[in-house]
Amino acid sequence: MIRYDKNSLKAEEFINDGEILDSLKFADENKNNLELVDKIIEKARLKKGINHREASVLLACEDKERIKEIYNLARQIKKDFYGDRIVMFAPLYLSNYCVNGCVYCPYHAKNKHICRKKLTQDEVRKEVIALQDMGHKRLAIEAGEDPVNNPIEYILDCIKTIYSVNHRNGAIRRVNVNIAATTVENYKKLKEAGIGTYILFQETYNKKSYEQLHPTGPKHNYNYHTEAMDRAMQGGIDDVGIGVLFGLELYRYELAGLLMHAEHLEAVHGVGPHTISVPRIKAADDINPDDFDNGIDDETFAKIVAIIRIAVPYTGMIISTRESESVRKKVLELGISQISGGSRTSVGGYDEPESEEENSAQFDVSDNRSLDEVVRWLMNLGYIPSFCTACYREGRTGDRFMSLCKSGQIQNCCHPNALMTLEEYLVDYASNDTRNVGQKLIEQELEKIPNEKVRTIAKEHIFDIRNNNKRDF
Ligand code: SAM
Secondary structure, eight states, X not given: OOXXXXXXXXXXXXXXXXXXXXXXXXXXXXXXXXXXXXXXXXXXXXXXXXXXXXXXXXXXXXXXXXXXXHHHHHHHHHHXXXXXXXXXXXXXXXXXXXXXXXXXXXXXXXXXXXXXXXXXXXXXXHHHHHHHHHTOOEEEEEEOOOTTTSOHHHHHXXXXXXXXXXXXXXXXXXXXXXXXXXXXXXHHHHHHTTOSOEEOOOBOSOXXXXXXXXOSXXXXXXXXXXXXXXXXXXXXXXXXXXXXXXXXXXXXXXXXXXXXXXXXXXHHHSOOOSEXXXXXXXXXXXXXXXXXXXXXXXXXXXXXXXXXXXXXXXXXXXXXXXXXXXHHHHHHHHTOOEEEOSOOOSTTTTTSOOOSTTOOOSSOOSOOOOHHHHHHHHHHTTOEEEOOOXXXXXXXXXXXXXXXXXXXXXXXXXXXXXXXXHHHHHHHTOOHHHHHHHHHHHHHHHTTOSSHHHHHHHHHXXXXXXXXXXXXX
């Protein structure tokens, strides 16, 4: 079994190819060892997680009864740690200029016909206003890697602009950042700019494949990319989001790598990843997902989500509009805690949807519904869409967030906060239909707050939001 060494932040040590292959071999040898599978499921029932080796066995196991148990446990853990709350966010594409050669991404430098765009600060403002008009409070900014067109100063300017726009009760309260791996110095600057989570997908943990899939540009450097989260944490960012792009490599390899990465971060920095994203490759400008051999079907995808949920109960899980409504519905109950809504993956696409000819989008979106439709759909499924960013704004990030989560106390503060931010959304932005569904739901949910004092305060605040134009409690 691998030991994570606090003094070694070298990629090849914490994402050890030999250890991953050994875990997969162990999983193959034990996938029908139902005694062991049951033991792992029993361990998972303690809700303290399981390691990459144990997760690999569950992923390899094909016993129908056991898979059902895994799904039921994932549902239970999801309910216990996150309740019915689903955090809402939207991606904001700043620039698709990119010097890398990633073979699965239409932003690759050799793509000469995609429309290259970079938002000016005025355009950023317009995008934010359009997003605020929809009701968003939490964004994930996205950009290609290009030191000349998108240097860190540009990203910092954009963050400043985003936080400065306050339109229709609408300040963006949390900006998460998905930009290429960078230096400790730059991570410090991002921290100072007040970012939420720093997100970087590993794409694949398999070094050989990684180098082939990223043949040119700074992203080719596997070690630099893989060690980025350690640099981010050294730079003071304590919420980091990891993920792989499913379809590039064998999914069993990726799950083991992903969990080893989480184990490494927890062992070395005392806090695991804040979120895990599970994107799958999508069709895009000159990209055909069928050109990649490792695509996974919806059932396998659901199983991966369920196993991540039980392996790292305290880590949020994100699903984007890459997935369809039906897939999103299935994985929401198995472990997803954050979803995007009303997303545009083109640069400048919120203020002015673009024509087909000027396509600047990163990938085709499978869920094209508006935020209002997604919010109503979630509520009709019994979820509470949450626009809450209180933890981040109160400084409850990193280990402070994790210890709150582990203590079980998160339920007592998150539930009323979610209801209050939902009420704000309903009053300020929702259609009549959505508001009616939502306000009924809020009335029912208020009664579920166990602590009487908290329940009374939440009711007063909801009353004030609805009737006295008060906000942001
Ligand atoms: N440029 C940054 C970097 O290098 O990490 C990140 C920004 S990129 C806009 C965000 C993510 O989109 C990538 O990390 C990749 O996983 C994903 N992506 C790229 N091409 C995709 C495709 N064809 N389908 C689905 N996701 C894709």
